Every structure is written in C-alpha cells, then in structure tokens.
Amino acid sequence: MVRRHLRRGLLLAGFALPAAAQERFITLASTTSTEQSGLFGHILPIFTRDTGIGVRVVALGTGQALDVGRRGDADALLVHDRAAEERFVAEGHGGPRRQVMYNDFVLIGPAADPAGIAGMRDVGEALRQIAARRAPFVSRGDRSGTHAAELRLWQEAGIDPVRGRGQWYREIGQGMGPALNTAAAQEAYLLSDRGTWLAFRNRQALKLLVEGDARLLNQYGVLAVSPQRHPGVKVKEAQAFIDWITGAAGQAAIAGYRINGEQLFFPNAAPPN
Amino acid sequence: MLPIRAEAVSYVAGGAAILSGVSLTITPGAPMLILGPNGAGKSVLLRLLHGLLRPEAGRITPAAAIRGAMVFQRPVLLRRSVLANLRYPMALAGVPRPARVRRAEAALAEVGLSALAGRPARRLSGGEQQRLALARAAALEPEVLFLDEPCASLDPAATRAVEEIIRRIAARGTKIVMTTHDLGQARRLAGEVVFLHRGRVVECAPAEHFFAGPASVEGAAFLQGELLW
Amino acid sequence: MQDLGSAFMAAIALVRDGDAGMLAILGLSLRVSLAALGIAAVVGLPLGALLAVARFPGRRAVVVALNALMGLPPVVAGLLIYLLLSRSGPLGHWGLLFTPGAMVIAQAVLITPILAALSRGVLEALWEEYAEALRSFGAGPWRAVPTLLWDGRFALLTVLLAGFGRASAEVGAVILVGGNIEGFTRTMTTAIALETSKGDLPLALALGLVLMVIVLGVNALAQGLRDVALRRAG
Numbered sequence: 001m002v003r004r005h006l007r008r009g010l011l012l013a014g015f016a017l018p019a020a021a022q023e024r025f026i027t028l029a030s031t032t033s034t035e036q037s038g039l040f041g042h043i044l045p046i047f048t049r050d051t052g053i054g055v056r057v058v059a060l061g062t063g064q065a066l067d068v069g070r071r072g073d074a075d076a077l078l079v080h081d082r083a084a085e086e087r088f089v090a091e092g093h094g095g096p097r098r099q100v101m102y103n104d105f106v107l108i109g110p111a112a113d114p115a116g117i118a119g120m121r122d123v124g125e126a127l128r129q130i131a132a133r134r135a136p137f138v139s140r141g142d143r144s145g146t147h148a149a150e151l152r153l154w155q156e157a158g159i160d161p162v163r164g165r166g167q168w169y170r171e172i173g174q175g176m177g178p179a180l181n182t183a184a185a186q187e188a189y190l191l192s193d194r195g196t197w198l199a200f201r202n203r204q205a206l207k208l209l210v211e212g213d214a215r216l217l218n219q220y221g222v223l224a225v226s227p228q229r230h231p232g233v234k235v236k237e238a239q240a241f242i243d244w245i246t247g248a249a250g251q252a253a254i255a256g257y258r259i260n261g262e263q264l265f266f267p268n269a270a271p272p273n
Numbered sequence: 274m275l276p277i278r279a280e281a282v283s284y285v286a287g288g289a290a291i292l293s294g295v296s297l298t299i300t301p302g303a304p305m306l307i308l309g310p311n312g313a314g315k316s317v318l319l320r321l322l323h324g325l326l327r328p329e330a331g332r333i334t335p336a337a338a339i340r341g342a343m344v345f346q347r348p349v350l351l352r353r354s355v356l357a358n359l360r361y362p363m364a365l366a367g368v369p370r371p372a373r374v375r376r377a378e379a380a381l382a383e384v385g386l387s388a389l390a391g392r393p394a395r396r397l398s399g400g401e402q403q404r405l406a407l408a409r410a411a412a413l414e415p416e417v418l419f420l421d422e423p424c425a426s427l428d429p430a431a432t433r434a435v436e437e438i439i440r441r442i443a444a445r446g447t448k449i450v451m452t453t454h455d456l457g458q459a460r461r462l463a464g465e466v467v468f469l470h471r472g473r474v475v476e477c478a479p480a481e482h483f484f485a486g487p488a489s490v491e492g493a494a495f496l497q498g499e500l501l502w
Numbered sequence: 503m504q505d506l507g508s509a510f511m512a513a514i515a516l517v518r519d520g521d522a523g524m525l526a527i528l529g530l531s532l533r534v535s536l537a538a539l540g541i542a543a544v545v546g547l548p549l550g551a552l553l554a555v556a557r558f559p560g561r562r563a564v565v566v567a568l569n570a571l572m573g574l575p576p577v578v579a580g581l582l583i584y585l586l587l588s589r590s591g592p593l594g595h596w597g598l599l600f601t602p603g604a605m606v607i608a609q610a611v612l613i614t615p616i617l618a619a620l621s622r623g624v625l626e627a628l629w630e631e632y633a634e635a636l637r638s639f640g641a642g643p644w645r646a647v648p649t650l651l652w653d654g655r656f657a658l659l660t661v662l663l664a665g666f667g668r669a670s671a672e673v674g675a676v677i678l679v680g681g682n683i684e685g686f687t688r689t690m691t692t693a694i695a696l697e698t699s700k701g702d703l704p705l706a707l708a709l710g711l712v713l714m715v716i717v718l719g720v721n722a723l724a725q726g727l728r729d730v731a732l733r734r735a736g
Contacts, residue, residue, distance in 0.1 A: 233589075
C-alpha cells in the first residue's frame with residue numbers, strides 16, 4: 001500500500017508522462033551508433049505512426065545493451081556484435097536473432113597519416129602498419145560492438161595490440177563519440193562505424209583513411225528479450241517492432257535515411273537464425 | 274508549585290564546585306533577590322531552581338522537569354514576530370487558542386509593545402527585547418518567575434521600565450526570584466535576600482534586615498562594595 | 503576561441519528562438535531537480551535538525567558518515583539505484599528504471615546527505631542559542647526540530663540552493679538510471695553529454711550556458727525572495 005503510493009508519488013514527482021510519451025511503448029536498448037547517427041530519429045517516428053507504439057531508446061555500447069537485456073530492463077535489443085548476440089540467445093535471455101541491416105566500419109586517422117595507410121584496401125595491412133610505426137591508436141575498450149570488431153581485426157592481422165597498452169594503444173572505455181573526440185585531440189587512429197563518423201562534427205584533423213575491405217562489414221541484429229526469463233517484458237509490442245523493422249516498411253525506412261545524400265545503413269533482413 | 278525547596282544542593286562543573294550544600298525555600302510573597310559577587314554561583318542556582326540543570330547532590334522539590342518560567346540575561350527571541358514570540362511558549366504549555374490571543378494582547382499592552390506586535394522580534398531595541406521576554410514569560414502566568422540579571426545590559430531608562438514591569442508582575446501574585454549584582458536595584462525590588470558567596474548561602478534574610486545590617490562579614494563587605502569576588 | 507564565440511552565438515539563438523526541443527529538455531531538468539529537492543528536503547532537513555539537537559550514542563559516527571556521503575560519487579549512487587530499480591532488482595516491479603521517476607530518486611539520494619549535513623551545521627549554531635530557552639518552555643528535542651527548521655528558514659534556503667545546484671548539475675547518475683531517452687528522460691546535462699560525444703562542442707557548450715543561466719536565475723530569484731522575507735520577518 002505504502003509502496004504503491006510511493007511509486008505513484010515518484011511517477012507524479014517526475015512528471016513521468018511528458019505530452020509526447022505514448023501509452024504503449026517499448027524500451028529498446030541499442031547502440032550509440034544507431035542513435036547518434038540520427039537513424040532512430042528518422043525511422044522510429046514512422047514506426048510509432050504505423051503502430052501506435054512508442055520506442056524509448058537507451059543508447060549504450062553493445063555489451064552494455066546486452067547486459068540491460070539480461071537484467072530484463074529492455075524489451076528489445078538492436079545491436080551489432082554477432083558473436084555476443086548468439087551468446088545471449090544461447091543463454092536463454094531472448095531471441096531469436098534477426099539480422100536487420102549493415103553498414104561498415106572505417107579506419108579514421110590524422111590527415112598527416114604518420115603510418116601511411118591512406119587509401120589501403122587491406123585493413124589488416126593498415127593495422128600492421130599502425131602497430132609497426134607505434135602510431136597512436138584509440139580503442140573504445142568498452143565491450144561495444146565496434147570494440148569487438150576492432151579486436152577481431154587485430155587478431156586477424158596477427159597483432160596483439162595490448163602489448164602497446166598505455167603507449168601507442170589507448171583504451172578509453174567510452175562511447176564512439178568520446179573516442180572520436182579523443183582521437184581528434186591526440187591525432188590518433190581509430191576504428192569507427194561510418195554512421196557516427198559521418199554525423200560527427202568535431203573532426204579537426206581527422207580523415208577517413210581506409211574503407212571498403214569486406215572484413216569491415218558491420219552487421220546489426222535485433223532480438224526480443226525472453227518473457228520466460230523476464231515476465232515484465234512487453235512481448236507483443238517488442239515483436240511488433242521486430243516484425244516492422246525486418247519487414248518491408250521498416251527496411252524501406254532504413255534505406256531512406258541519408259546524410260548529405262549518402263545512405264548510412266543498408267537493410268538486409270533475413271529469416272531468423 | 275510553591276513552596277520550592279532546595280536541600281543541600283551541590284553542583285560541579287569542569288571539576289570545580291560551583292555550589293555546595295545550598296538550602297533555601299521559595300515561598301509566596303515579595304520578590305526574592307539572589308545577591309553575591311561575580312562567580313558566586315547565582316546564575317547556576319537560578320537554573321537549578323528552574324530545572325535547566327540537575328543538582329550533583331541534594332534535591333530540589335517539587336521534582337518537576339521545569340519549575341515556573343525564566344527570563345535570561347540576554348533575551349532569547351525566536352526569529353519571528355513579536356506576537357509569534359508571545360504565542361509560542363503558550364502553545365507549548367497547552368494554553369487554549371482563545372486564551373492565547375487574549376493573554377498575548379494583555380501582556381503586550383502591559384509592557385508597552387502593542388504597537389510593535391507585527392514587527393520581527395529581533396529588530397527591537399535591547400530594552401524592548403527584554404520587555405518582550407518578560408511579557409512572554411509573564412503570559413504563561415507562572416507561579417514563580419526566575420529572572421537572571423534581566424537588566425545587566427540595559428541603559429538606566431530601559432532598566433527602570435523593566436523594573437516597573439517586574440513590580441507589576443509581582444503585585445499580581447507571581448513570585449519573583451531574581452539575580453542581580455546591582456545593589457540599587459536589589460534595594461528597590463527585594464522583599465527577601467539570599468546572599469551567595471563562593472557557592473554557599475551565607476545569609477537568607479528579609480530585605481530590610483539585610484540592608485540595615487547584614488549578619489555576616491561577607492555580607493557587610495559586599496554592601497560596602499569591598500567584596501568583588 | 504572561435505568555438506567559445508560560436509557557443510555564445512548558439513546559446514543566444516537557442517534562447518531567442520525558444521527552441522522547442524531545448525525548452526522541453528529544460529522543463530524536464532527543472533521538474534526532476536525540483537522534485538528531487540522536495541523529497542530530499544522532506545527527509546534531509548528534519549534529519550539535519552534532529553542531528554543538531556539530539557545527543558545519542560553513535561551520533562558522531564552518523565555525522566561523519568553523512569559528511570562522507572556528501573562526496574558520494576554520482577555514478578556509484580546511480581549504479582546502486584540502477585540495481586535496485588532494475589527488473590531483476592528488488593524494486594523492479596515498480597517499473598521505474600529509465601523513467602524520470604528514477605532520475606528523481608537518484609538525485610534525491612545524492613542530495614539528501616548534502617541537505618542533512620549542511621542543515622545540521624546551520625541549525626546546530628541556532629540550537630546553541632535556543633536550547634536553554636526552548637527547554638525552559640518545556641520543548642524537548644522532538645519539538646525543537648520544527649522550531650529550528652522554521653526559525654532557520656533563511657539560512658536553510660541557502661542549503662536548499664546548494665542541493666538544487668548539485669542536483670541540476672548532475673549527469674553521471676541520471677544518465678545511468680534515466681537512460682538519456684530522447685523526449686522522455688533527456689535532461690540538460692545528459693543532452694550536453696550527448697552533444698559532446700557527437701562532437702558538436704559549440705552546441706554542448708551552448709546548452710551548458712543556458713543551464714548556467716537558468717541555475718543562476720533560480721538562485722537570484724531565491725535570494726531575492728529571501729531578502730524580501732527577511733526584511734519583513736527578521
């Protein structure tokens with residue numbers, strides 16, 4: 001009784017329902033790249049208009065977003081680390097995983113390019129150059145999808161960057177934006193998703209140096225959080241979101257988002273796996 | 274409440290004896306003035322009698338938490354209006370609301386502060402503040418009113434005004450128990466005198482006897498102005 | 503220098519155009535911080551007053567703990583509240599995580615010790631002055647608490663402003679428990695953090711300037727009211 005009053009009081013105190021908020025909504029844990037690139041600002045209003053379901057996006061790194069899902073604090077997840085997503089499904093926290101869209105990662109670095117990697121087509125070779133020159137490299141270091149991709153690329157290049165830790169290899173444990181800010185300030189290289197890079201304003205001397213290698217593919221997947229594990233989740237609404245974003249309307253909305261005429265995300269929904 | 278009896282009361286502070294074996298009885302009647310040089314223990318005795326301090330040894334009866342009302346040397350006024358200051362202790366004492374209003378107005382009129390009822394109490398002059406403190410205590414209609422050097426920091430005009438108020442309160446039948454180091458004031462107000470020296474009661478006498486010829490050497494020296502400690 | 507200049511221009515433009523998005527964010531910031539301040543005041547001020555008047559074993563320990571809690575890192579407070587309000591946590595069924603209510607709780611938890619510790623200091627001085635008189639009136643410590651709170655109201659206003667300042671400037675806890683959801687739990691500080699990470703430093707700084715002006719305005723308003731009331735009530 002007391003608790004209910006307390007809870008209602010807190011909701012009122014916070015004016016928990018601003019005018020724009022929906023009666024029906026889901027909480028979507030996702031990545032900074034999808035929000036900060038402006039994609040959600042473009043596609044979510046269309047979803048809400050079509051279905052009457054609001055989407056509250058909590059933008060985190062993929063690792064954190066999956067943890068939010070593991071605690072049952074989100075209804076659906078849209079993230080980009082396939083191995084981690086499959087682990088999440090295997091643990092019984094949700095799924096099935098549906099692939100939604102992709103874009104790509106790019107290697108960013110100072111225009112002066114002390115490692116001499118500009119224009120390379122082989123990302124492994126570029127990373128080996130950076131390591132060989134001990135050129136400053138900023139790593140997310142935050143278990144995000146981009147961090148996972150970066151570590152995979154180092155491994156495929158046959159390099160253990162952790163040996164340069166504290167010297168040329170700098171793990172900052174923060175999001176994509178702060179990583180770009182840090183690289184700009186330190187004239188360092190880093191791996192970024194293309195969307196955040198295109199939307200990023202504080203570039204200073206940073207330039208896009210390497211792109212187009214097939215290994216730079218950045219695949220996004222969507223998952224519903226398991227109602228068996230977490231009885232509080234909104235199964236129906238979450239499923240409606242997944243059906244929409246992997247369906248014709250959602251895929252078209254994704255394809256329609258552009259910055260300066262450049263398409264940022266490429267829809268490639270496929271049946272569950 | 275009366276009579277209040279102190280029996281062999283002692284009080285120690287910081288390892289030093291402030292009062293030792295003090296016995297006295299407060300009965301209805303004319304004001305009791307507690308006299309004595311600085312450091313004799315007058316203020317402590319007053320606080321013990323009022324109930325703010327507990328005796329180290331001996332006892333004071335009746336054994337109430339607080340006996341009567343008290344006015345301090347430096348008036349402690351709440352950060353509120355003059356009227357609110359008057360009503361606050363009455364509310365605590367459980368005086369019914371209509372009586373509170375009536376008594377507050379009467380008390381203000383008595384001390385000549387009716388025109389200042391709405392003013393912030395702490396903006397009053399020193400004399401006005403002490404008159405308000407007196408009115409506040411008197412409005413409680415206590416059987417006994419303890420006054421600790423109420424005029425110590427007042428000028429002669431304000432002192433006379435306060436003395437006049439004390440006389441009127443006493444005339445209504447409230448027992449006044451008051452400390453002072455001002456012999457003139459003691460002569461003007463006292464009905465009986467308790468002379469305190471180095472924590473002991475040296476003399477307890479009707480005022481006219483004490484001032485006519487004290488029974489003790491210390492008392493005599495005090496009246497001569499020779500006993501400063 | 504150029505960035506600072508464009509930040510000023512952007513701040514002026516935001517205010518001049520009454521940017522709707524910013525106004526909504528600003529409104530939410532003020533509502534959340536004021537609600538947190540209200541809750542913290544109801545708990546913290548009486549607690550501070552009680553600590554000023556009460557003498558009990560362990561009081562010193564409580565005072566030391568309270569002073570230490572003033573320095574509670576917001577992220578730690580946020581994390582604790584996150585774990586409490588998470589659907590997997592003990593209060594998960596309240597459904598408050600990622601809502602303004604959660605941010606209110608986080609800010610209230612952060613500033614309650616501040617209000618309690620600062621008000622204890624202010625009211626202890628007042629109690630020293632009042633103690634004998636109140637006891638003479640027969641008021642025990644419990645009765646003294648409301649008296650001190652009322653009579654210390656002007657000094658306590660400064661304490662409340664300190665709490666409000668801390669609440670409205672806070673970002674670490676509210677971003678954790680609020681989620682920085684656009685149009686729902688995005689406050690001025692989390693918006694500033696977001697714009698910073700998007701690399702739009704002038705906009706971030708402009709939002710910061712607007713926030714500072716608002717906090718300054720709240721302080722000036724409160725001080726003005728205090729001065730007027732002080733003149734009238736002493």
